Amino acid sequence: MTRPVVVLSRDEWAPRAHDHEQRAARYADPFVARRHRGHKHPVEDFLFTYYTLKPAQLKRWHPGAGTVLLDAAERAREKFYRPLTGSELAALGLTVRDGAVVVDDGAFRDRRAPAIDFARAVLGAHAGNPGFFGCFGLHEWAMAYRSGDNDLRHEQLELRLGAAGTDAVVESARIRCTHFDAFRFFQPQAVPLNELQPTRESQRRMEQPGCLHATMDLYKWAYKLVPAIPSELLMDCFELAWDVRETDMQAAPYDLTGWGYEPVRIETPEGKAEYVRRQRDFARRAQPLRRRLGAALEVLDPARATDGAAA
Template identity: 50%
Template structure:
């Protein structure tokens, strides 16, 4: 079967003009006020064709020094070394696939109301930020106690305060992440970007950019905090 040639990749036009830098504070990518992902903008500048696509006339370019590529036919071509990626990242890739399949196969739940943000400061004398609480400590605690915590995303749950974690409908852990992720969760959708980055050159560049744009917005305000533009 003939393989398609990918000689170059022109920049994709986007429906909006927000620069990538708007998503990257100094510490990494952010889902709002606080960093969520540690990946730097350079991740988006290094385009990959994805598995099975031969890049002709690429062996004399800087791409030849990138990890994850091997020589291919016709001479002078490069292709993503899918076999090596699977050998070195096999467990990681299997875990990603397990999480994504279980998430896609589960009915969405929309009743959490973003209460994870409130649970992260519940009964805390030292919140992990310096922003004022919109309702103050007592008012914030009252909101948490008036609602059932229904978080299904471990990377939000793990930041719950010690008093908030037992109030969640179910305890969550990294080991059981695939058992709880569900497609109605904002963060599960944002994590598509994380999974695409972790899969490395196996993921086509256009798909990586799609997951990036999905991850960076729009996002709800951190409901318990008072945020103002500088």
């Protein structure tokens, strides 16, 4: 290792692993229980069904790159972990008997280079572009536009304003969605109504901090860097995404009052103002997480680090 490292005894890292598991279980375990019963939740399932990190993976603690775990020889069998070399052990005053392991960030960097590069580009755009706070969550309305009762994205929910009322909101609004992974779910009839036509490639330059979905995606970029980032950072991103998802669905055209969610009525001036207030708060909360993700990218690949990702 050519950089300073942190060395944790089992007495130091095991409680952190336990605390992380409990923190993640608060969200993961109810989802798993619902899935076993065949039940769905229109808000709380999203981070487990849309994103690809499994509940058990979310609950697994990792210290991140550059941290040595002692008495952890069993973890050397995990993907992207390795035991310390003889020279590394000697430099730290350790022996093989100490069971020292570390994240193999070199192997991770070699295998995940495209993901690292894409995350760096998107986070740089997210930091460097001005925030747009005039979308009012209309992406969800565009996904329901002229869909009919049998073609709704959330088939178990009813539209608050009905199909005609939902269509009227879309047709009277300015739709300016910058996020490809929201835009790609628009109903075909709504696609030409969007002022922009984002693509996967343009995502590298179009991400912006006002977008709720871009903020939720901080969680995606975090788990794509597992195990090379600390699990505490992963959960901070997850919990922000959890809060964002609640607002995302409260501002959607669906009636969620039966699930305990009051609507953010973006079809009214008051609702628009409330949406923007929350949008700005989420953008503020995302800033330090984006900086921490940028710092993690710099540790992984300092030669290619950019100021934008860490801004």
